[in-house]
């Protein structure tokens with residue numbers, strides 16, 4: 001009895017500590033973004049704001065280059081996602097349905113691509129972007145992000161499409177559909193949950209990416225939010241504008257979190273089940 | 279409306295031949311059934327006709343046109359699959375209309391054809407339902423509907439009823455037969471159920487291990503099976519087989535299987551005279567055995583011990599023992615049969631089938 005009580009207490013204690021550790025940074029970000037700047041560096045630290053203000057948000061949203069970077073992020077993350085989905089659904093269909101030489105090898109090379117540390121390919125990407133003349137453009141980032149979004153989408157969608165019975169393809173063939181029409185009218189509608197899940201996760205990954213974005217952009221023209229926020233500067237070089245940084249971070253995090261929560265069920269469904277039963 | 283010809287068709291996976299040297303003429307308007315045990319190559323044959331599987335050798339002709347190199351969608355055939363293969367994201371109407379839409383039929387034409395098919399199959403009230411909202415029988419009817427709206431030259435069915443329960447199967451069987459009578463289109467139907475084959479087919483093709491065993495009308499296969507395999511496959515309960523030896527002189531041979539003696543005359547006697555090792559297999563259907571003294575009982579009589587009795591209702595299947603061999607007899611229920619007792623049975627001489635003991639080929 002006592003042992004049970006103890007183990008229960010321990011369980012909830014561990015849970016609480018874990019949750020606290022995970023959630024505190026978000027709490028801290030939001031709280032700090034709402035504090036007037038005077039309170040930010042006050043000692044003792046105030047864990048609960050004494051006074052709430054939206055000044056930081058006003059400052060951030062009035063900053064033209066930050067607003068531009070949000071737009072850039074949408075273009076880059078959206079572009080990488082759409083391109084990845086378009087290419088990976090075709091690739092996944094081929095990998096799931098056709099027998100061809102080197103199919104397993106292809107699958108593992110694709111998987112291997114996504115295991116490289118970013119820093120390992122950074123130099124190559126930089127040189128490539130300069131050579132292609134796309135340095136500091138959306139294309140530099142979109143193409144780079146596809147290094148990790150594409151393999152992920154291909155793998156998840158391949159296993160997803162394998163779950164769709166291939167007699168459906170045969171029925172459609174006999175109904176007169178070409179391979180394109182089968183993909184477009186039968187497979188993609190049925191792989192919907194998989195597309196939503198992989199698309200969303202790709203979008204979030206691209207949205208949050210920092211290292212490539214820092215290296216492959218030079219200015220506002222293509223710079224995305226994480227880099228823009230990191231490069232916020234204060235009045236002097238010794239002062240970090242924490243208020244602005246936290247407000248900007250909140251502005252760009254909240255939509256992504258909402259998106260993830262909204263589609264949470266679809267994501268789990270999409271990643272765990274084929275969801276097509278006769 | 280079309281005939282289908284297979285000429286020397288072969289299919290193999292690697293070194294393994296799935297279908298061997300198949301020759302088959304399917305007549306215009308015929309209901310041809312391909313039947314055989316699991317893995318004998320029925321589906322493969324059907325899929326080669328459909329164009330879902332390419333062939334390694336030979337020719338396939340539909341309506342006298344060589345279709346070896348013609349894609350499935352251009353062969354003007356429709357196919358009904360075992361697991362229905364309905365598109366889960368489309369409703370019943372869309373499922374049936376899909377093939378016509380892909381072929382760019384005008385909207386009104388599609389609508390009238392689908393509605394006509396829905397009428398024939400009593401699907402009128404279900405057109406807005408998704409496949410998962412239908413029962414098994416309804417799904418199968420939608421799959422039939424999807425095939426008939428196309429008005430194809432040939433219908434292909436791959437065990438369309440095997441996912442249904444017994445009662446529904448009987449009902450759908452009648453429905454498909456009625457459809458055939460109404461449309462008069464050539465149909466090729468695969469099943470492993472010999473009752474389905476017997477009741478539906480104009481002609482039946484019995485296959486085994488990639489080879490055609492016999493082609494013929496249902497009654498022809500039943501009364502004159504070409505070999506022991508066909509004899510055992512067609513008809514329930516299964517035909518009895520007894521090992522028999524040939525005794526007596528060549529002028530008056532007698533087949534002896536335990537206590538059973540079958541004297542042979544004329545053509546039969548001549549037919550077995552070619553057998554070298556004096557052995558053959560004797561076959562007789564359980565329904566051809568009668569109790570001595572009852573109508574139909576023939577001059578060939580023997581005594582047998584009763585092992586077990588299965589009561590089916592109007593008849594009973596009596597498992598009997600004849601020396602070291604076992605047989606089954608289908609007898610009227612009023613005949614008193616108790617395990618452990620002996621029974622006197624009789625049969626007509628021409629109810630017996632004689633097969634080569636090694637090759638199984640029918641001799642007479």
Ligand SMILES: Nc1ncnc2c1ncn2[C@@H]1O[C@H](COP(=O)(O)OP(=O)(O)OP(=O)(O)O)[C@@H](O)[C@H]1O
Nearest residue numbers: 291296314315316317318319320321322323469470
């Ligand atoms: N893709 C394949 N690769 C290798 N062997 C195959 C393939 N498809 C079928 N086979 C083999 O071909 C043989 C015939 O298969 P088929 O599907 O035609 O049998 P079937 O008569 O329809 O049997 P069932 O009644 O079980 O459906 C089987 O032995 C099967 O194992």
Ligand SMILES: [Mg+2]
Nearest residue numbers: 320321322436
């Ligand atoms: Mg089969």
